[in-house]
Amino acid sequence: MAVNAAERSAMDRALQLATRGPRGANPQVGAVILSPDGTVLAEGWHQGAGTPHAEVDALSKLAPGDARGATAVVTLEPCNHTGRTGPCAVALIEAGVARVVYALDDPGAESGGGAERLRAAGVDVDSGEQADAAHALIDGWLTAQRLGRPHITVKWAQSLDGRAAAADGSSQWITGPAARADVHHRRAEADAIVVGTGTVLADDPALTARDGDALLSHQPVPVVIGSRPTPTDAAVHRHPHSPLFYDTHDLHAVTADLHARGIQRVFVEGGPTLASAFIQAGLADRVLAYIAPVLLGGDKLALGDIGVASIDHARRLTIDEWVPLGPDLLAVARPAAPTDPQNQNEGAA
Structure with missing residues (x-):
């Protein structure tokens, strides 16, 4: 019928x-x-x-x-x-x-x-x-049903030469206003935003999704991972949602608990250490790399050790989209499937 x-x-x-x-x-x-x-x-x-x-x-x-x-x-x-x-x-x-x-x-x-x-x-x-x-x-x-855990997006901003900060640690702002606005709207699409205690102590982020100074209608739950205590007057305590704290480095345990709480989409924005840990653990379903046309040099890399010992073990990505954002460029990517041509080893150009 x-x-x-x-x-x-x-x-x-x-x-x-x-x-x-x-x-x-x-x-x-x-x-x-x-x-x-x-x-x-x-x-x-x-x-x-x-x-x-x-x-x-x-x-x-x-x-x-x-x-x-x-x-x-x-x-x-x-x-x-x-x-x-x-x-x-x-x-x-x-x-x-x-x-x-x-x-x-x-x-x-x-x-x-x-x-x-x-x-x-x-x-x-x-x-x-x-x-x-x-x-x-x-x-x-x-x-989330298919993965048995939340869908995880790992985001970072970097200079053209792959740095997340200058030699003195300063990083605000590598990217311009258009890129930062894009980040906030993507935060609002997530159910949780995740950072490490290092980011909380260094930057005291609010972890809200904003349009200018105004809060967007949907706010992700703030999640802080790490053993160092978060100060009682930290901005995260003023978030519309009560933050979740995990005194562990076991990311699989964290994501399992978030899944049990009904969290479907996670936005990881915790700096190079946390981003690298999620990627090394195989817990990155999507990568957002905001690339600014600036050179910083030095050793403040956007990513640290992700378990790649040789080019044969490189974590190949498939680019889904290149998004111009003013002078900056956003790469939206996902892990390449084993059969994806981009995942085949390539010789040096």
């Missing part, structure tokens, strides 16, 4: 409803229940871990029997497992829903399979409606 105009309109609405839910350990999902003639009977969305899923939230607004013969339009395949809440597929079946239209398959090994369960119960199921829009909405959650 083809998706009709009322169901397409309901999917538009379900996607809007999904955005009301928080980004976190669970995906943002919206649902609309339609009568057989296409009238909207109820709406719902997932409001966070431990709360009813979108389908159940919508069904809860109907009297018993009101959903019999109805169509449920959902942005994600109804789940098929019991966690903090019961399976949504079962709830729809028990409510008498006759048809389900959803956008994306649930990728979970345990939670997936709801469509099959619905069909086995005689419910008509149609999938893939506005899948691209639904994917864009929960891309961070899907990536």
Whole structure:
């Protein structure tokens, strides 16, 4: 049975409803229940871990029997497992829903399979409606599900000769205003911003995402890694979110804990030591290198030891984009796949 105009309109609405839910350990999902003639009977969305899923939230607004013969339009395949809440597929079946239209398959090994369960119960199921829009909405959650940890961006600014600071340690500002504004908008796309204690003690950063002096609407949670204590009057304590502190150098343990907290996207901005540690640990899914047309010389390198003993072990990258930012240039890159031509060893030019 083809998706009709009322169901397409309901999917538009379900996607809007999904955005009301928080980004976190669970995906943002919206649902609309339609009568057989296409009238909207109820709406719902997932409001966070431990709360009813979108389908159940919508069904809860109907009297018993009101959903019999109805169509449920959902942005994600109804789940098929019991966690903090019961399976949504079962709830729809028990409510008498006759048809389900959803956008994306649930990728979970345990939670997936709801469509099959619905069909086995005689419910008509149609999938893939506005899948691209639904994917864009929960891309961070899907990536975290695939990786088993947050997606990690490692950012640094450098001179043309690869330095992060002058010989005396001064580094403000290597790049210009356009590059710095770009950094702040990319911070706002992340769920957490990570620095080391060295950066906190040396620069006392606010770790906020700003447009000029104004805070942007979304703020990443500040994360500080390292054993040295952070002063009680440090700017990070005035952040809109309470900072997280990790007295460890085990980055895998840190990212595992962030994942458990529902953090989907991490922005690493902690200076050469921390950036190098994340790259050496294989915890860099994307690199943002802001390159300024300035020469500094000296030994204040933008990256330190990343475990490359010879050119054969070089960490090859695939450039996704070169972005001009005033006089500066941003390289947006990711680790090259083993089969990527850029990952093949090349002789000296």
